[in-house]
Amino acid sequence: MVEVKAKSAERAVRRELSVGEVARRAGVAVSALHFYEAQGLIRSQRAPSGHRRYGRDVLRRIAVIRVAQAAGLSLKEIEQAFARLPEARTPTAKDWARLSAGWRDLLNERIRQLTRLRDDLTGCIGCGCLSLDQCPLRNAADRLGESGAGARLLAE
Amino acid sequence: MVEVKAKSAERAVRRELSVGEVARRAGVAVSALHFYEAQGLIRSQRAPSGHRRYGRDVLRRIAVIRVAQAAGLSLKEIEQAFARLPEARTPTAKDWARLSAGWRDLLNERIRQLTRLRDDLTGCIGCGCLSLDQCPLRNAADRLGESGAGARLLAE
DNA sequence: GTAGAACCTCAAGAATGGTTGAGGTCAAGG
DNA sequence: CCTTGACCTCAACCATTCTTGAGGTTCTAC
Numbered sequence: 001m002v003e004v005k006a007k008s009a010e011r012a013v014r015r016e017l018s019v020g021e022v023a024r025r026a027g028v029a030v031s032a033l034h035f036y037e038a039q040g041l042i043r044s045q046r047a048p049s050g051h052r053r054y055g056r057d058v059l060r061r062i063a064v065i066r067v068a069q070a071a072g073l074s075l076k077e078i079e080q081a082f083a084r085l086p087e088a089r090t091p092t093a094k095d096w097a098r099l100s101a102g103w104r105d106l107l108n109e110r111i112r113q114l115t116r117l118r119d120d121l122t123g124c125i126g127c128g129c130l131s132l133d134q135c136p137l138r139n140a141a142d143r144l145g146e147s148g149a150g151a152r153l154l155a156e
Numbered sequence: 157m158v159e160v161k162a163k164s165a166e167r168a169v170r171r172e173l174s175v176g177e178v179a180r181r182a183g184v185a186v187s188a189l190h191f192y193e194a195q196g197l198i199r200s201q202r203a204p205s206g207h208r209r210y211g212r213d214v215l216r217r218i219a220v221i222r223v224a225q226a227a228g229l230s231l232k233e234i235e236q237a238f239a240r241l242p243e244a245r246t247p248t249a250k251d252w253a254r255l256s257a258g259w260r261d262l263l264n265e266r267i268r269q270l271t272r273l274r275d276d277l278t279g280c281i282g283c284g285c286l287s288l289d290q291c292p293l294r295n296a297a298d299r300l301g302e303s304g305a306g307a308r309l310l311a312e
Numbered sequence: 313g314t315a316g317a318a319c320c321t322c323a324a325g326a327a328t329g330g331t332t333g334a335g336g337t338c339a340a341g342g
Numbered sequence: 343c344c345t346t347g348a349c350c351t352c353a354a355c356c357a358t359t360c361t362t363g364a365g366g367t368t369c370t371a372c
Contacts, residue, residue: 319368323363326361
């Protein structure tokens with residue numbers, strides 16, 4: 001019992017987190033964390049028991065993953081971006097900022113495309129041209145379609 | 157031969173289209189047309205041979221599908237929207253306009269969300285707050301995340 | 313020391329949006 | 343006729359992003 005409490009205290013001091021703790025704090029399922037790890041998006045140390053132990057920075061990493069997903073990036077793309085973060089040290093705010101800046105540009109581009117689509121859609125309401133080659137809407141849709149398959153909207 | 161040409165002419169007069177023609181004109185694969193039909197998004201008549209024959213309005217329908225997909229809707233959602241089109245007659249420009257209007261609103265909402273995400277992202281560059289509870293960016297991501305799973309961005 | 317929660321691995325399943333392939337029929341031209 | 347391309351069906355497969363379940367271990371608290 002004393003032993004057990006000591007271990008618990010040790011973890012608290014080191015600020016290491018278990019999967020469950022990370023899941024609760026980050027608002028994702030444990031299975032998702034397993035999955036992210038398998039995909040190389042996050043890493044963990046192991047306790048002697050085999051249980052995962054996470055450093056605090058994993059929370060930021062997950063927050064970034066969620067933001068990037070919301071921006072429409074695939075996990076693969078996010079991983080590629082992460083691959084350019086420094087391996088040796090915990091990424092600094094500046095490191096994250098570089099990522100953010102790139103994604104902001106991407107977001108801008110997609111907002112631009114969607115805005116255009118909306119404007120074309122508004123312009124076309126009731127015009128009856130939807131199936132014609134010269135309809136700006138059809139072309140807008142095609143332009144958006146070029147950049148990715150399926151429901152992915154902001155990818156690439 | 158005379159018979160055959162007559163059939164061809166008949167189709168031309170009636171302006172019926174084969175899958176291949178529709179695929180070329182609409183810019184989608186034949187397999188996609190089969191798939192859309194299986195999902196109830198488009199319908200076809202059959203020639204005596206069993207080959208599909210499409211009316212001209214299928215082109216508009218497909219154009220609308222592509223636009224809606226670009227706007228982030230799933231095929232299921234598009235089908236539900238289509239289900240409110242009149243069964244009996246070929247949809248009029250006004251019918252399509254009603255669909256478009258609804259989607260425009262949706263598009264507006266998503267543009268708003270993405271813009272907010274971008275602004276938060278811009279505001280957060282270098283701020284170092286990404287993993288903290290009060291970070292607007294994390295919350296923005298969560299708000300976006302609520303409305304749909306996976307890479308789907310504009311769904312619902 | 314024992315229950316119950318939390319953890320582990322690995323495999324399978326689910327939803328979305330199609331594509332690919334096998335095996336066979338139909339159409340159009342020479 | 344006969345070839346070639348277009349078409350048919352049906353099943354299997356692909357990628358993505360996870361979740362669920364089976365079967366078993368470890369942790370924590372009482």
